[in-house]
Amino acid sequence: MYAAMQVAMQWKELDAAHLAVAMSAMEPSLRREHRERMARLDLQREAAQQQQTERQQRRAHRRHVAELIVGAVVALAMLGGGVYVAPDSWWLSTLLCGPSLLALVKIFVLRRSDPGDMAAVAGAARSSTNAGTPPPVI
Structure with missing residues:
Protein backbone atom coordinates (compact mmCIF):
# COMPACT_ATOMS: atom_id res chain seq x y z
CA MET A 1 0.00 0.00 0.00
CA TYR A 2 2.89 2.32 0.74
CA ALA A 3 4.26 1.86 -2.78
CA ALA A 4 0.84 2.59 -4.24
CA MET A 5 0.55 5.78 -2.24
CA GLN A 6 3.99 6.92 -3.44
CA VAL A 7 2.97 6.35 -7.05
CA ALA A 8 -0.28 8.23 -6.45
CA MET A 9 1.61 11.13 -4.90
CA GLN A 10 3.95 11.27 -7.91
CA TRP A 11 1.03 11.29 -10.32
CA LYS A 12 -1.08 13.86 -8.49
CA GLU A 13 -0.26 16.50 -11.08
CA LEU A 14 -1.80 14.46 -13.92
CA ASP A 15 -5.23 15.11 -15.31
CA ALA A 16 -8.25 13.01 -14.32
CA ALA A 17 -8.08 10.60 -17.27
CA HIS A 18 -4.45 9.67 -16.66
CA LEU A 19 -5.07 9.42 -12.93
CA ALA A 20 -8.02 7.06 -13.49
CA VAL A 21 -5.82 4.83 -15.66
CA ALA A 22 -3.10 4.84 -12.98
CA MET A 23 -5.56 3.99 -10.24
CA SER A 24 -7.12 1.17 -12.21
CA ALA A 25 -3.62 -0.19 -12.80
CA MET A 26 -2.88 -0.06 -9.05
CA GLU A 27 -6.14 -1.69 -8.00
CA PRO A 28 -4.98 -5.34 -8.44
CA SER A 29 -1.88 -4.74 -6.32
CA ARG A 58 -2.11 -26.64 31.12
CA ARG A 59 -3.98 -24.82 33.90
CA ALA A 60 -6.69 -27.51 33.98
CA HIS A 61 -4.06 -30.24 34.10
CA ARG A 62 -2.22 -28.56 36.98
CA ARG A 63 -5.48 -28.15 38.89
CA HIS A 64 -6.39 -31.80 38.32
CA VAL A 65 -2.98 -32.99 39.52
CA ALA A 66 -3.26 -30.75 42.59
CA GLU A 67 -6.69 -32.19 43.37
CA LEU A 68 -5.33 -35.72 43.04
CA ILE A 69 -2.50 -34.90 45.44
CA VAL A 70 -4.88 -33.25 47.93
CA GLY A 71 -7.22 -36.24 47.72
CA ALA A 72 -4.36 -38.65 48.35
CA VAL A 73 -3.08 -36.61 51.32
CA VAL A 74 -6.58 -36.37 52.82
CA ALA A 75 -7.15 -40.09 52.36
CA LEU A 76 -3.80 -41.02 53.91
CA ALA A 77 -4.31 -38.60 56.78
CA MET A 78 -7.77 -39.99 57.53
CA LEU A 79 -6.53 -43.58 57.32
CA GLY A 80 -3.55 -42.78 59.52
CA GLY A 81 -5.75 -40.96 62.00
CA GLY A 82 -8.22 -43.84 62.02
CA VAL A 83 -5.47 -46.35 62.75
CA TYR A 84 -3.93 -44.07 65.40
CA VAL A 85 -7.16 -43.59 67.36
CA ALA A 86 -8.46 -47.14 66.86
CA PRO A 87 -7.20 -48.54 70.21
CA ASP A 88 -8.71 -45.69 72.22
CA SER A 89 -12.00 -45.02 70.43
CA TRP A 90 -13.13 -47.44 67.77
CA TRP A 91 -16.15 -45.35 66.82
CA LEU A 92 -13.94 -42.41 65.87
CA SER A 93 -11.85 -44.78 63.82
CA THR A 94 -14.95 -45.91 61.92
CA LEU A 95 -15.81 -42.26 61.23
CA LEU A 96 -12.36 -41.56 59.83
CA CYS A 97 -12.03 -44.75 57.78
CA GLY A 98 -15.62 -45.29 56.70
CA PRO A 99 -17.90 -43.61 54.20
CA SER A 100 -16.61 -40.14 55.03
CA LEU A 101 -13.19 -41.15 53.69
CA LEU A 102 -14.74 -42.38 50.46
CA ALA A 103 -16.94 -39.31 50.13
CA LEU A 104 -14.03 -36.88 50.59
CA VAL A 105 -11.79 -38.75 48.19
CA LYS A 106 -14.63 -38.78 45.66
CA ILE A 107 -15.04 -35.01 46.04
CA PHE A 108 -11.33 -34.27 45.60
CA VAL A 109 -10.44 -36.82 42.93
CA LEU A 110 -13.60 -37.15 40.85
CA ARG A 111 -14.80 -33.58 41.55
CA ARG A 112 -18.36 -34.61 42.20
CA SER A 113 -20.55 -35.33 45.16
CA ASP A 114 -23.84 -37.17 45.16
CA PRO A 115 -26.56 -36.71 47.76
CA GLY A 116 -26.35 -40.43 48.51
CA ASP A 117 -22.74 -40.00 49.59
CA MET A 118 -23.63 -37.43 52.21
CA ALA A 119 -26.55 -39.58 53.40
CA ALA A 120 -24.17 -42.53 53.82
CA VAL A 121 -21.71 -40.37 55.74
CA ALA A 122 -24.46 -39.05 58.00
CA GLY A 123 -25.82 -42.56 58.59
CA ALA A 124 -22.37 -43.94 59.41
CA ALA A 125 -21.67 -41.04 61.76
CA ARG A 126 -25.02 -41.52 63.49
CA SER A 127 -24.59 -45.26 63.93
CA SER A 128 -20.98 -44.87 65.10
CA THR A 129 -21.81 -42.22 67.68
CA ASN A 130 -24.84 -44.18 68.88
CA ALA A 131 -22.76 -47.34 69.23
CA GLY A 132 -19.91 -45.48 70.92
CA THR A 133 -21.92 -43.81 73.67
CA PRO A 134 -22.51 -45.76 76.83
CA PRO A 135 -26.10 -46.56 77.74
CA PRO A 136 -27.77 -44.09 80.03
CA VAL A 137 -27.54 -44.82 83.74
CA ILE A 138 -30.90 -45.15 85.44
Whole structure:
Protein backbone atom coordinates (compact mmCIF):
# COMPACT_ATOMS: atom_id res chain seq x y z
CA MET A 1 0.00 0.00 0.00
CA TYR A 2 2.89 2.32 0.74
CA ALA A 3 4.26 1.86 -2.78
CA ALA A 4 0.84 2.59 -4.24
CA MET A 5 0.55 5.78 -2.24
CA GLN A 6 3.99 6.92 -3.44
CA VAL A 7 2.97 6.35 -7.05
CA ALA A 8 -0.28 8.23 -6.45
CA MET A 9 1.61 11.13 -4.90
CA GLN A 10 3.95 11.27 -7.91
CA TRP A 11 1.03 11.29 -10.32
CA LYS A 12 -1.08 13.86 -8.49
CA GLU A 13 -0.26 16.50 -11.08
CA LEU A 14 -1.80 14.46 -13.92
CA ASP A 15 -5.23 15.11 -15.31
CA ALA A 16 -8.25 13.01 -14.32
CA ALA A 17 -8.08 10.60 -17.27
CA HIS A 18 -4.45 9.67 -16.66
CA LEU A 19 -5.07 9.42 -12.93
CA ALA A 20 -8.02 7.06 -13.49
CA VAL A 21 -5.82 4.83 -15.66
CA ALA A 22 -3.10 4.84 -12.98
CA MET A 23 -5.56 3.99 -10.24
CA SER A 24 -7.12 1.17 -12.21
CA ALA A 25 -3.62 -0.19 -12.80
CA MET A 26 -2.88 -0.06 -9.05
CA GLU A 27 -6.14 -1.69 -8.00
CA PRO A 28 -4.98 -5.34 -8.44
CA SER A 29 -1.88 -4.74 -6.32
CA LEU A 30 -4.00 -3.04 -3.65
CA ARG A 31 -6.42 -5.98 -3.62
CA ARG A 32 -3.52 -8.43 -3.34
CA GLU A 33 -1.96 -6.48 -0.47
CA HIS A 34 -5.31 -6.40 1.29
CA ARG A 35 -5.76 -10.19 0.91
CA GLU A 36 -2.25 -10.77 2.24
CA ARG A 37 -2.87 -8.50 5.22
CA MET A 38 -6.16 -10.22 6.01
CA ALA A 39 -4.56 -13.67 5.73
CA ARG A 40 -1.76 -12.55 8.07
CA LEU A 41 -4.31 -11.26 10.59
CA ASP A 42 -6.25 -14.54 10.42
CA LEU A 43 -3.06 -16.50 11.08
CA GLN A 44 -2.21 -14.28 14.03
CA ARG A 45 -5.72 -14.68 15.44
CA GLU A 46 -5.56 -18.47 15.10
CA ALA A 47 -2.13 -18.57 16.76
CA ALA A 48 -3.38 -16.46 19.68
CA GLN A 49 -6.43 -18.66 20.08
CA GLN A 50 -4.29 -21.81 20.03
CA GLN A 51 -1.97 -20.36 22.68
CA GLN A 52 -4.94 -19.49 24.87
CA THR A 53 -6.34 -23.02 24.49
CA GLU A 54 -2.97 -24.52 25.41
CA ARG A 55 -2.73 -22.27 28.49
CA GLN A 56 -6.20 -23.33 29.60
CA GLN A 57 -5.34 -27.00 29.13
CA ARG A 58 -2.11 -26.64 31.12
CA ARG A 59 -3.98 -24.82 33.90
CA ALA A 60 -6.69 -27.51 33.98
CA HIS A 61 -4.06 -30.24 34.10
CA ARG A 62 -2.22 -28.56 36.98
CA ARG A 63 -5.48 -28.15 38.89
CA HIS A 64 -6.39 -31.80 38.32
CA VAL A 65 -2.98 -32.99 39.52
CA ALA A 66 -3.26 -30.75 42.59
CA GLU A 67 -6.69 -32.19 43.37
CA LEU A 68 -5.33 -35.72 43.04
CA ILE A 69 -2.50 -34.90 45.44
CA VAL A 70 -4.88 -33.25 47.93
CA GLY A 71 -7.22 -36.24 47.72
CA ALA A 72 -4.36 -38.65 48.35
CA VAL A 73 -3.08 -36.61 51.32
CA VAL A 74 -6.58 -36.37 52.82
CA ALA A 75 -7.15 -40.09 52.36
CA LEU A 76 -3.80 -41.02 53.91
CA ALA A 77 -4.31 -38.60 56.78
CA MET A 78 -7.77 -39.99 57.53
CA LEU A 79 -6.53 -43.58 57.32
CA GLY A 80 -3.55 -42.78 59.52
CA GLY A 81 -5.75 -40.96 62.00
CA GLY A 82 -8.22 -43.84 62.02
CA VAL A 83 -5.47 -46.35 62.75
CA TYR A 84 -3.93 -44.07 65.40
CA VAL A 85 -7.16 -43.59 67.36
CA ALA A 86 -8.46 -47.14 66.86
CA PRO A 87 -7.20 -48.54 70.21
CA ASP A 88 -8.71 -45.69 72.22
CA SER A 89 -12.00 -45.02 70.43
CA TRP A 90 -13.13 -47.44 67.77
CA TRP A 91 -16.15 -45.35 66.82
CA LEU A 92 -13.94 -42.41 65.87
CA SER A 93 -11.85 -44.78 63.82
CA THR A 94 -14.95 -45.91 61.92
CA LEU A 95 -15.81 -42.26 61.23
CA LEU A 96 -12.36 -41.56 59.83
CA CYS A 97 -12.03 -44.75 57.78
CA GLY A 98 -15.62 -45.29 56.70
CA PRO A 99 -17.90 -43.61 54.20
CA SER A 100 -16.61 -40.14 55.03
CA LEU A 101 -13.19 -41.15 53.69
CA LEU A 102 -14.74 -42.38 50.46
CA ALA A 103 -16.94 -39.31 50.13
CA LEU A 104 -14.03 -36.88 50.59
CA VAL A 105 -11.79 -38.75 48.19
CA LYS A 106 -14.63 -38.78 45.66
CA ILE A 107 -15.04 -35.01 46.04
CA PHE A 108 -11.33 -34.27 45.60
CA VAL A 109 -10.44 -36.82 42.93
CA LEU A 110 -13.60 -37.15 40.85
CA ARG A 111 -14.80 -33.58 41.55
CA ARG A 112 -18.36 -34.61 42.20
CA SER A 113 -20.55 -35.33 45.16
CA ASP A 114 -23.84 -37.17 45.16
CA PRO A 115 -26.56 -36.71 47.76
CA GLY A 116 -26.35 -40.43 48.51
CA ASP A 117 -22.74 -40.00 49.59
CA MET A 118 -23.63 -37.43 52.21
CA ALA A 119 -26.55 -39.58 53.40
CA ALA A 120 -24.17 -42.53 53.82
CA VAL A 121 -21.71 -40.37 55.74
CA ALA A 122 -24.46 -39.05 58.00
CA GLY A 123 -25.82 -42.56 58.59
CA ALA A 124 -22.37 -43.94 59.41
CA ALA A 125 -21.67 -41.04 61.76
CA ARG A 126 -25.02 -41.52 63.49
CA SER A 127 -24.59 -45.26 63.93
CA SER A 128 -20.98 -44.87 65.10
CA THR A 129 -21.81 -42.22 67.68
CA ASN A 130 -24.84 -44.18 68.88
CA ALA A 131 -22.76 -47.34 69.23
CA GLY A 132 -19.91 -45.48 70.92
CA THR A 133 -21.92 -43.81 73.67
CA PRO A 134 -22.51 -45.76 76.83
CA PRO A 135 -26.10 -46.56 77.74
CA PRO A 136 -27.77 -44.09 80.03
CA VAL A 137 -27.54 -44.82 83.74
CA ILE A 138 -30.90 -45.15 85.44
